[in-house]
Amino acid sequence: MNIKILGSGCANCNRLEALVREVVGELGIPAEIEKVTDYKEIMRYGIMATPGLVIDGSVKSAGRIPDKAAVVQWVISAQAAQ
Amino acid sequence: MKTVQAPVEWQFDKVMLAVKLAAAGFIWAIVYWFLEPVTGAIAYGLLGLDPASHLGSAVGFFLYDVPKILLLLSLIVFLVGILRSFFTPERARVALGGKREGVGNVLAAMLGIVTPFCSCSAVPLFLGFVESGVPLGVTFSFLIAAPMINEVAVVLLFGMFGWSVAALYMATGLAIAILAGWVIGRLRLEHWVADWVYEVRMGEAQFMEDKRDWSNRVEYAVQAVRDIVGKVWPYIVAGIAVGAAIHGYVPEDFMAGIMGKNAWWSVPVAVLVGIPMYSNAAGIVPVVQALVEKGAALGTVLAFMMAVIALSLPETIILKRVLKWQLIAVFLGVVGTGIMLVGYLFNAVL
Numbered sequence: 466m467n468i469k470i471l472g473s474g475c476a477n478c479n480r481l482e483a484l485v486r487e488v489v490g491e492l493g494i495p496a497e498i499e500k501v502t503d504y505k506e507i508m509r510y511g512i513m514a515t516p517g518l519v520i521d522g523s524v525k526s527a528g529r530i531p532d533k534a535a536v537v538q539w540v541i542s543a544q545a546a547q
Numbered sequence: 548m549k550t551v552q553a554p555v556e557w558q559f560d561k562v563m564l565a566v567k568l569a570a571a572g573f574i575w576a577i578v579y580w581f582l583e584p585v586t587g588a589i590a591y592g593l594l595g596l597d598p599a600s601h602l603g604s605a606v607g608f609f610l611y612d613v614p615k616i617l618l619l620l621s622l623i624v625f626l627v628g629i630l631r632s633f634f635t636p637e638r639a640r641v642a643l644g645g646k647r648e649g650v651g652n653v654l655a656a657m658l659g660i661v662t663p664f665c666s667c668s669a670v671p672l673f674l675g676f677v678e679s680g681v682p683l684g685v686t687f688s689f690l691i692a693a694p695m696i697n698e699v700a701v702v703l704l705f706g707m708f709g710w711s712v713a714a715l716y717m718a719t720g721l722a723i724a725i726l727a728g729w730v731i732g733r734l735r736l737e738h739w740v741a742d743w744v745y746e747v748r749m750g751e752a753q754f755m756e757d758k759r760d761w762s763n764r765v766e767y768a769v770q771a772v773r774d775i776v777g778k779v780w781p782y783i784v785a786g787i788a789v790g791a792a793i794h795g796y797v798p799e800d801f802m803a804g805i806m807g808k809n810a811w812w813s814v815p816v817a818v819l820v821g822i823p824m825y826s827n828a829a830g831i832v833p834v835v836q837a838l839v840e841k842g843a844a845l846g847t848v849l850a851f852m853m854a855v856i857a858l859s860l861p862e863t864i865i866l867k868r869v870l871k872w873q874l875i876a877v878f879l880g881v882v883g884t885g886i887m888l889v890g891y892l893f894n895a896v897l
Contacts, residue, residue, distance in 0.1 A: 515668055
């Protein structure tokens with residue numbers, strides 16, 4: 466599973482990364498977690514507000530920090546889809 | 548996945564939500580109503596301070612203003628949160644794409660106020676707008692209005708100076724956003740946007756918006772209150788403490804010489820000092836109020852406040868990635884001048 470966090474260095478982006486790592490850790494699912502800070506890359510996902518969360522190429526949220534339950538849900542679904 | 552709910556359940560949820568909101572509103576109103584008498588009783592009755600003394604007047608001011616401002620702030624952030632839940636940057640982009648200047652500037656400034664915006668989103672937003680054919684000047688109108696006319700500033704101004712000042716701040720802020728954006732557009736400065744910006748190809752917006760119902764909106768608004776008030780309250784307390792000290796201890800008219808109406812040079816100086824500073828409105832406004840009380844001209848301090856909020860160093864640093872320094876300089880110059888004019892106008896009128 467590949468998880469990307471889109472955003473460059475603002476507090477919210479860091480918090481999202483921490484949240485994602487926490488969820489992945491708790492669920493015990495092997496996932497590659499990347500932080501994308503280059504704007505050209507970020508824009509390829511079609512979002513206009515950071516932080517963005519992308520799981521296996523699909524954008525799950527943008528412009529806010531989703532609640533933990535939602536992140537858990539997405540990770541589990543992505544795992545099931547593999 | 549939303550399952551279809553039976554009509555009775557659906558109605559019940561909505562009614563419960565309405566009841567909770569009404570109850571919360573009721574409690575809020577009661578607390579607000581009794582704030583002045585209760586805090587007065589604490590300061591002058593319980594603590595036995597003399598309202599005419601320096602300490603008494605400072606403490607009275609502090610005890611009353613802190614909860615008052617926090618209450619007002621919570622209410623307005625909540626209401627604005629509900630309003631904001633209807634807007635997204637994607638919608639703004641669609642609404643503004645291809646609009647010509649003039650109309651576009653007005654629409655952009657208004658959308659800038661109601662669209663949720665955090666300064667770290669400035670770049671993706673800018674890129675998205677450019678890609679959609681939103682004219683440069685129109686984009687700037689959006690980017691000027693968004694941070695400047697924030698609900699925290701407006702609430703604090705309302706709480707400290709009343710309706711007319713808060714409304715005037717909003718109106719002139721809007722005017723500056725529209726005009727400065729329009730001027731920048733007219734100057735045809737597209738060549739001062741970083742080259743790579745025009746090469747960005749934005750992916751298809753595959754992100755589907757959540758369907759939002761009222762309980763989502765309320766959740767969103769409550770979360771906004773938690774986030775904003777949670778982040779801002781130490782600044783408010785500190786600012787009010789400073790304001791209280793000035794209120795209690797600094798003699799009347801002390802500031803009149805330096806920042807009073809007759810010191811014409813005070814407006815440009817205030818703006819120049821304000822530009823490199825960055826603070827959220829929460830910290831600045833209580834200080835502003837105390838300064839005004841001591842004779843500083845309202846126009847000068849409002850200009851200072853606008854310069855601090857609207858032209859922030861962090862945002863400029865972020866924008867530097869997409870704009871060449873010449874354009875940043877023009878941006879600062881045009882907006883700074885607009886703010887100065889507003890400062891003079893306020894001094895003349897208020």
